[in-house]
Amino acid sequence: MYSIPFGKTELKFDLPLGMKALTAASRPVTPVIDLTEAIDRTLSDPLESPPLRELARPSDRICIVFTDMTRASPDHLLVPALLRELEAARVPDDRITLLCGVGLHRPASAAEKLAKLSPAVVNRYRVVDHRARDPETIVDLGATQSGIPLTVNRLAFEADLLIATGIVEPHQFAGYSGGRKTVAIGAAGESTIAHTHGPEMMDHQGTRLGAIERNPFHEAVTESARRAGLQFILNVVLDDQKRPAAVLAGHPEAVFNKLVAKAREIYEVPIPEQVDVAVAGVGFPKDVNIYQACRAASYLIFAPVPVVRDGGIIIVPAPTPEGAGEGIGEKRFFEKLSNASDMGSLLQEMRTSGYPPGAQRAFIMAKVLEKVSVIIVGSRTPDLVRRVHMIPAPDMVEAFRTAARSIGRNDLTVLAVPRALLTLPIVS
Numbered sequence: 016m017y018s019i020p021f022g023k024t025e026l027k028f029d030l031p032l033g034m035k036a037l038t039a040a041s042r043p044v045t046p047v048i049d050l051t052e053a054i055d056r057t058l059s060d061p062l063e064s065p066p067l068r069e070l071a072r073p074s075d076r077i078c079i080v081f082t083d084m085t086r087a088s089p090d091h092l093l094v095p096a097l098l099r100e101l102e103a104a105r106v107p108d109d110r111i112t113l114l115c116g117v118g119l120h121r122p123a124s125a126a127e128k129l130a131k132l133s134p135a136v137v138n139r140y141r142v143v144d145h146r147a148r149d150p151e152t153i154v155d156l157g158a159t160q161s162g163i164p165l166t167v168n169r170l171a172f173e174a175d176l177l178i179a180t181g182i183v184e185p186h187q188f189a190g191y192s193g194g195r196k197t198v199a200i201g202a203a204g205e206s207t208i209a210h211t212h213g214p215e216m217m218d219h220q221g222t223r224l225g226a227i228e229r230n231p232f233h234e235a236v237t238e239s240a241r242r243a244g245l246q247f248i249l250n251v252v253l254d255d256q257k258r259p260a261a262v263l264a265g266h267p268e269a270v271f272n273k274l275v276a277k278a279r280e281i282y283e284v285p286i287p288e289q290v291d292v293a294v295a296g297v298g299f300p301k302d303v304n305i306y307q308a309c310r311a312a313s314y315l316i317f318a319p320v321p322v323v324r325d326g327g328i329i330i331v332p333a334p335t336p337e338g339a340g341e342g343i344g345e346k347r348f349f350e351k352l353s354n355a356s357d358m359g360s361l362l363q364e365m366r367t368s369g370y371p372p373g374a375q376r377a378f379i380m381a382k383v384l385e386k387v388s389v390i391i392v393g394s395r396t397p398d399l400v401r402r403v404h405m406i407p408a409p410d411m412v413e414a415f416r417t418a419a420r421s422i423g424r425n426d427l428t429v430l431a432v433p434r435a436l437l438t439l440p441i442v443s
Contacts, residue, residue, distance in 0.1 A: 017431050020298025021393060022334045028294075028411035033425045037290060039322075039432045039440040041281050046258035050089065053262050054096040054249070061265030062273065067097065067247055071104035071176055076112075078174035080145075080198050083117045084127045084300050085307055087257050088182040091133050093249050097178060098136065112170050113142045116179075116201020119208055119372050121342035143170065145202045147372075148343070153204035156242040163211060163235045166204030167243040177243060179267075181250040183274040185282055185439045187310065187317055187379070188212070189233050190226040193250045194271030195240030203239065205372055211235050212375035214366045217382075224318050225283060225439050227275065240267060252278045255434040286322070286440045291427040292418050293323050294330045294411075295435035302333035304340035305391065305403060306348050306376055311435035312389045313379050320442040322430060325386045328418040331435075332392040332411070338399045344373020351377035352403040358385045377403075388421055390414045 017036075018025045030036050047053045059066060071077060079097055082088040094113065101111060113132065115123050122144040128137050136142075145168050146152050154172040156165035171177050183193035188211070200208060211232055216222055221230045245267050252261040252274050261277045263270045295311035302308040312329040315322040323329055339349035351374045355361035358381040365378050380403070383389065389405045391397075392414050397407030408414040419425045432438050 017294070019294060019296035019332050019431070019433050021332045022302060023299045026332045026393065026411070030429055031415050031419070031425065034415070035426070035428045037286060037428065037430045039284055039286050039430055039438055041255035041434065041438045042284060044254050044260045044281055046254060046260055047262060050092055050259045050262065051096070053259070054092060057262055057264040058096060058100055058249070061247070062263055063266035063269040064247060067100040067178070068103040070247060071101050071106050073105040073107065075106060075175035076110055076173065077101060077106055077176050077178065078112045078114055078171045080114045080116045080171055080177070080179040080202050081131065082180060082182065082197055082201065083115050083120055083123055084131065085120060086182055087253060087300070088180055089251060089259065090131050090180050093180045093251070094132050095136055097249060098140070108140055111140055112174070113140050114168060114170055114202060115142065115144045116197045117145050118201050118203065119147050119205065119342060119344035147203060147205045147208060156239060159235055159238050161231065164206045165235070165239040165242055166207045167198065167239065168202040171198060171202050172243055174244070176247070177245050178247045178249070179245060181248060183250055183252050183271065183278050184437055185224050185278070185314065187224055187313055188216070188222050189236060190224065190230050191275045191278060193274065194248065195245055195267050196236050198243055198245050199236040199239035207239065208372035212372055213369060214378060217375055217378055224314060225279070250274055252281065253437065254281060255437045282437060283439045283441055285443050286430065287443050288428070289320070289322060289324045289442055290327065290430040291324060291422055292328045292330065292429045294429065294431045296433040297331060297333050297436060298434065301436060302335065304337040304345060305335050305396070305399060306340035306345040308333035308335055308391065309376070309380055309389065309405070313383050314435055315432065315440070316383045316386060318440060321386070322440050322442065323387050326422065327387045328390060328421060329387055330390045330392060330411070330414045330418070333394060335391065335394045335396050335400070338396040339403065342373070344376070347371050347373035348376040349399070349403060352380060355381070355404065358404070390417055
């Protein structure tokens with residue numbers, strides 16, 4: 016019996032007779048028992064930085080950029096700890112802005128802000144959603160040597176002290192997320208998001224899961240955060256149960272590099288061969304819409320070596336109660352894929368004409384769907400799944416039947432990846 020995250024619960028299933036099973040799971044680690052105490056400890060002795068209470072002055076304008084609900088970062092603990100440090104530095108509440116780094120995702124709801132930050136924080140401090148498409152809220156930071164325009168939220172740029180939270184985990188474009196990305200993408204203007212997620216960047220061999228060196232996306236993120244003035248971060252690494260495995264504060268580069276080393280120890284695991292079928296678990300909050308849930312499929316294809324053979328199947332259990340997604344990026348993803356006649360034509364059109372931010376997920380999924388089929392199990396919006404050229408299935412039994420029928424045999428090798436966004440299988 017296998018178990019895969021499904022929303023806030025689990026989906027259990029057995030493999031059909033004749034199918035060979037493999038499993039890829041992140042390495043077990045001893046979780047941080049008392050995260051609040053660990054946060055306070057790292058804030059008192061940060062990496063390559065004075066403590067925050069020494070960096071901040073009472074007259075400073077402070078901006079803390081925190082992650083939105085698509086990230087499992089425990090901001091309900093991280094942000095209050097940062098605020099305690101600022102209170103110790105005698106920074107008045109009205110000098111502090113909490114900026115939700117939504118990028119081009121939809122704004123956070125009132126309930127999500129309460130869950131992310133706690134009622135005590137929301138009721139006491141100014142909490143603002145980033146608006147990537149509002150030119151009045153965006154500052155031009157110039158361009159990189161390669162011509163990528165860099166922009167950032169005005170509140171972040173004009174702050175005397177810019178701070179960010181984040182979660183370090185495998186990321187399809189940045190190699191690993193966290194570090195500077197919360198500011199550089201989460202609080203970026205639309206032009207930056209468009210270029211960093213454009214076809215040239217997405218086709219670049221260095222823009223892959225786990226890749227940091229010679230990764231143009233990572234280089235752009237680093238430069239943007241530097242120009243924006245990011246001085247201090249508080250980031251975590253979670254294990255595959257979403258329990259804290261490490262937490263560090265301090266200088267953005269020092270913290271990120273140390274946490275990436277820790278993340279590699281947990282997430283990168285060997286598998287003996289490519290497989291016919293992969294079952295990729297997602298879980299809440301990533302499986303609330305198709306846009307986010309299908310990351311599980313692209314992560315397995317854009318691993319250093321694709322985990323699934325060409326012509327194979329990736330099964331993603333996901334309830335997708337929000338359909339394709341409600342943000343502008345999610346809507347652009349749906350529009351591009353649903354209007355495509357075939358993936359080859361869509362890729363050619365997008366490479367020739369470009370595409371707006373958010374549609375990069377359509378570009379990535381077109382590359383995935385050229386190689387494999389993707390089955391979404393248990394979606395509450397099966398018609399929308401069909402419209403984006405994926406296959407809805409009511410349960411795992413039907414998903415395996417579809418896989419065997421599509422590949423043309425029953426003796427399939429199946430890899431179960433219970434937490435596909437927190438596991439990076441490396442084909443030996």
